[in-house]
Amino acid sequence: MPAIPPYIIEPIWEQFTALLPEREVHHPLGCHRSRIPDRVIFEKLVQVLVFGCAYRRIADGSCSATTLRDRRDEWIACGVIEMLRRIALEAYDRFIGLELADVAVDGCITKAPCGGEKAGKSPVDRGKQGTKRSTAVDGKGIPVGGVSAPANRNDSPLLVPTLEHASASVGGLPEGASVHLDRGYDSFVTRERLKERGLNAEIAKKGQPAPLQGSGQRWVVERTNSWHNAHKKLVWCTEREGRVIDFWVAFSDVVIIVRRLIREGWMRYRWESRPPRRP
Numbered sequence: 425m426p427a428i429p430p431y432i433i434e435p436i437w438e439q440f441t442a443l444l445p446e447r448e449v450h451h452p453l454g455c456h457r458s459r460i461p462d463r464v465i466f467e468k469l470v471q472v473l474v475f476g477c478a479y480r481r482i483a484d485g486s487c488s489a490t491t492l493r494d495r496r497d498e499w500i501a502c503g504v505i506e507m508l509r510r511i512a513l514e515a516y517d518r519f520i521g522l523e524l525a526d527v528a529v530d531g532c533i534t535k536a537p538c539g540g541e542k543a544g545k546s547p548v549d550r551g552k553q554g555t556k557r558s559t560a561v562d563g564k565g566i567p568v569g570g571v572s573a574p575a576n577r578n579d580s581p582l583l584v585p586t587l588e589h590a591s592a593s594v595g596g597l598p599e600g601a602s603v604h605l606d607r608g609y610d611s612f613v614t615r616e617r618l619k620e621r622g623l624n625a626e627i628a629k630k631g632q633p634a635p636l637q638g639s640g641q642r643w644v645v646e647r648t649n650s651w652h653n654a655h656k657k658l659v660w661c662t663e664r665e666g667r668v669i670d671f672w673v674a675f676s677d678v679v680i681i682v683r684r685l686i687r688e689g690w691m692r693y694r695w696e697s698r699p700p701r702r703p
Contacts, residue, residue, distance in 0.1 A: 427474040431699050432683050437466060439511060443504045460487045465495040473675055476656025500667055505674045512681040513593055516566060520688045523563030524597055527623075528604040528645040529586055531558045531579045532652065540664030544574025555661055557652065557673060558582040560590040565644035565651075566684055567677045569593050572669050579608045584617055602626050604642045651680050 426433070444462060468482050469492065475482075479489035499505060516522065536543035536555040546554030554575030560568050569590025573582055583605075591597045599622045605614070607628040618625045626641070653659050655676045663669050683703065690702045 427471045428679060429699075429703070431697055431703070432679065432686060433470060434697065436508070436678060436682055437463065440466065440504065440508055443507050444499075445502055460491055460495075462495070465492060468492055469496060469675070473655050473657045473672060473679075476660050478662070496668070496671065500671050505671055505678070509674045509678050509681070510593055512678050512685070513566075513568065516681055516685045517594070519693070520685060522566060522568065522594060524568070524594060524601055526563040526602050526604060526641055527560055527568070527587075527590070527597065528642050529558065529560045529583060529609075530606060530642070530645040530649065531556050531582065532649040533575045534653070534659050534661060536575070536661050538662045538664055540669075541666040542572050542574055542669050544576035546575040549575075555669065556582070557649075557658070558586045559645060559648060559652070560586050561645045561648045563641070563644065564684070565648045566681060567648055570673065570677075572666070572673060580611060580614050583609060583614060587621065587623070597623065600624060606642060648680070652676050655679070
C-alpha cells in the first residue's frame with residue numbers, strides 16, 4: 425500500500441523532477457559508484473513525511489539514511505520544494521481558483537522532542553519542547569503561506585510574516601480582503617498591522633462567544649491543520665534545523681494542494697489518469 429495514492433504523487437513527481445537542476449560530475453572518469461536515482465530518494469522521503477519515522481527506519485538496501493539526508497539537503501539548497509509549492513498554487517488558482525477575499529490564519533503546536541532552532545517550551549504540553557506552525561489559508565482551506573517558530577511564540581507576532589509569505593506566494597493579497605482570526609489575536613496592534621496592509625480584521629473578541637458567522641469562516645484553517653497533522657513528520661518533528669522543518673512543511677503543503685486540486689477538478693475536467701472515484 426503506497427504512502428500516498430499514485431494519482432496524487434505521480435503529478436507531483438513529474439513536476440518535481442522537471443525542477444531539479446542538472447548534476448555536474450567533476451570526476452574525470454565520471455563516477456566510480458552509480459548515483460542512486462532521484463525517484464528512489466523521493467519515494468523514501470514521501471514515506472518519511474507520511475509515517476514520521478526516522479530515516480534509518482526507511483533506509484534499506486536501495487539507499488542509506490545518510491543518502492536520504494544528503495539528497496534532502498541538496499534539494500533544500502536549490503530551493504526546489506518551494507518552487508514546487510508555488511507552481512502547485514498557481515495550478516490550483518488557474519484551474520479552480522483561490523478564494524483570497526477571505527483568508528484565515530491560525531497557529532498549531534506540535535512536538536519537537538529533539539529541540540533545535542525552532543523549538544521552545546510548549547504551553548499546551550507541560551513545557552516540553554514544541555514547534556508552532558502559523559498557517560494562512562484561502563476560503564476553502566488551501567494553504568497559501570506560513571511560517572514556523574518555537575512553540576512559546578505568541579500567535580500575534582507571527583501574523584505579519586505569515587501574511588507576507590502568503591502574499592509573496594500568490595502574487596499579493598487583494599485589497600480589502602478579510603483576515604479571520606480567533607481571539608488569541610485580539611489586540612489593537614494586530615488591527616493596526618492589518619489596516620496598514622489594506623486588510624480587514626475579522627477577529628473574535630476576548631471574553632465573548634464567537635459569532636457563528638465568523639467561526640464558520642475560520643474553521644477551514646483548523647481543517648487544514650488536521651490535514652497537515654495527517655503527515656506525522658510534522659506532528660513529531662525530530663529535525664533540529666529550521667530550514668529542514670520548512671522543507672517538510674512545504675512538502676506537506678504541496679501534497680495538500682495537489683490532493684485538493686484533483687478533488688475539485690474531478691467534477692469539472694477529464695484526463696487520462698483521472699481516478700474512477702472522486703478522491
